[in-house]
Amino acid sequence: MKIRVLGCHGSQLPNHNTTSFLLEKNVLMDAGTVTPVLTLEEQLRIDYIFVTHAHLDHVRDIMFLVDNLSYAKRERPLIICSSRGIIENIHRHLFNDVIWPDFSKIPSARAPLIKFEILTPGRKKVLGDMQVRAIGVHHTVETMGFMLESQGKTVLFLGDTGPTDGVWKAARAVKDLKAIFVETSLPGSMQDIADKTGHLTPVTLACELKKLKNAKPDIYLYHMKPRYAGVISREVAAIQNRKIHIVKDGQVIRL
Numbered sequence: 729m730k731i732r733v734l735g736c737h738g739s740q741l742p743n744h745n746t747t748s749f750l751l752e753k754n755v756l757m758d759a760g761t762v763t764p765v766l767t768l769e770e771q772l773r774i775d776y777i778f779v780t781h782a783h784l785d786h787v788r789d790i791m792f793l794v795d796n797l798s799y800a801k802r803e804r805p806l807i808i809c810s811s812r813g814i815i816e817n818i819h820r821h822l823f824n825d826v827i828w829p830d831f832s833k834i835p836s837a838r839a840p841l842i843k844f845e846i847l848t849p850g851r852k853k854v855l856g857d858m859q860v861r862a863i864g865v866h867h868t869v870e871t872m873g874f875m876l877e878s879q880g881k882t883v884l885f886l887g888d889t890g891p892t893d894g895v896w897k898a899a900r901a902v903k904d905l906k907a908i909f910v911e912t913s914l915p916g917s918m919q920d921i922a923d924k925t926g927h928l929t930p931v932t933l934a935c936e937l938k939k940l941k942n943a944k945p946d947i948y949l950y951h952m953k954p955r956y957a958g959v960i961s962r963e964v965a966a967i968q969n970r971k972i973h974i975v976k977d978g979q980v981i982r983l
């Protein structure tokens with residue numbers, strides 16, 4: 729499985745893009761940064777976007793991507809996948825004919841540019857050559873992690889989250905889970921703010937990783953606030969007995 733990191737930060741600054749991962753050529757995990765990075769040809773190949781939650785740093789470029797697809801006259805729809813509540817947030821607050829056109833009716837309701845695919849949390853669904861399961865995590869708004877199986881490999885993407893349980897239990901139950909992508913937004917000195925805003929620090933990350941017990945997937949950390957990346961990295965280095973990698977914008981990961 730090939731995963732290209734289009735953006736992996738918790739805020740935007742020059743050379744620091746907000747969250748989006750491209751799986752193979754046609755699947756996006758979140759869409760914080762897509763159109764400034766992918767060529768139009770690459771954008772036209774995208775079939776699915778899994779959305780962890782409706783915060784702007786994870787959905788912003790769905791808008792510009794759809795706009796590009798519309799002028800490129802693409803015929804098949806872009807499928808936006810998430811739980812019912814998250815889909816409703818996106819539809820009501822973004823594609824509402826005020827902030828952005830409602831592309832689920834453009835060019836026509838019968839053949840629109842976007843379609844919404846509602847995933848029931850905890851239930852597996854087959855989409856293309858993937859099997860996917862949404863699992864709720866603990867952020868300030870409704871947020872899903874996604875367990876995704878493709879080409880015989882299983883990967884877990886957690887969205888923004890503070891301490892949570894169900895998703896770690898699900899991770900333990902998967903035989904040969906290859907990798908977990910998990911956020912670490914703030915340093916330990918900002919634990920208070922992290923708790924209030926539903927994020928992890930290296931301190932709470934270490935506690936969360938203990939919930940994996942004997943499972944040892946590769947751990948990929950992302951969603952750092954850029955100004956704290958140095959101190960977070962130093963704090964993470966103290967976590968023992970785990971294969972932890974800090975993700976970089978533009979990196980290509982092969983599992």
Ligand SMILES: [Zn+2]
Pocket residue numbers: 738783785786888951
């Ligand atoms: Zn975020």
Ligand SMILES: [Zn+2]
Pocket residue numbers: 781783867888
């Ligand atoms: Zn968020």
